Amino acid sequence: MRTFIGIDFPKSLKEQIVEVQSFLKSISKKGRWKYIDNFHLTLKFLGDIEYEKVEKIRQALEKNLKDFSRFSLKISSCGYFKGHGNLRVVYLKPDGNLEKLNNLFSLVEDAMAYVGFEREKRAYTPHITIAQDVVLNEPFENFQNYVENFSFDEIPVEKVILFLSEEIDRKRVYTPIFHIELV
Numbered sequence: 605m606r607t608f609i610g611i612d613f614p615k616s617l618k619e620q621i622v623e624v625q626s627f628l629k630s631i632s633k634k635g636r637w638k639y640i641d642n643f644h645l646t647l648k649f650l651g652d653i654e655y656e657k658v659e660k661i662r663q664a665l666e667k668n669l670k671d672f673s674r675f676s677l678k679i680s681s682c683g684y685f686k687g688h689g690n691l692r693v694v695y696l697k698p699d700g701n702l703e704k705l706n707n708l709f710s711l712v713e714d715a716m717a718y719v720g721f722e723r724e725k726r727a728y729t730p731h732i733t734i735a736q737d738v739v740l741n742e743p744f745e746n747f748q749n750y751v752e753n754f755s756f757d758e759i760p761v762e763k764v765i766l767f768l769s770e771e772i773d774r775k776r777v778y779t780p781i782f783h784i785e786l787v
Contacts, residue, residue, distance in 0.1 A: 611645040635738035664715035677759040691738040695731035
């Protein structure tokens with residue numbers, strides 16, 4: 605089963621992200637648009653795991669996160685990863701308590717290394733994917749200005765979730781397997 609560890613958002617924030625995504629659609633020729641229920645912040649992609657490993661993952665996360673306190677983030681800007689003739693990924697960038705987010709990422713990395721997962725070699729780049737393979741009709745700066753002037757709710761970081769990622773009816777669906785509450 606394909607899995608990742610991440611942070612989910614309240615419905616109200618997801619609805620705000622859809623508003624921003626709709627503006628991006630309006631200035632684009634084409635793109636693949638993330639579904640509202642799939643907006644999240646990934647901490648670690650685990651890939652395919654055996655179901656038997658779930659309990660070890662839970663125990664390692666519980667141990668490493670037992671004293672980790674809740675915090676919040678804010679969305680204040682956006683960016684993209686370039687593709688061939690398109691924007692491979694368009695994302696929103698979290699801001700605010702990034703030091704705390706990086707500490708959380710490190711603790712998750714340590715827990716997963718203990719369970720046997722390889723450590724991430726690239727620097728952690730927190731982002732919220734809203735679209736893929738986007739071809740714009742207008743300059744990206746128009747979208748950037750829209751995002752920077754949009755008033756987003758805060759992202760409450762209150763729990764860390766192990767998600768199952770599966771394709772159902774040709775649509776990617778993320779289902780929580782378990783969560784670890786932060787203190």
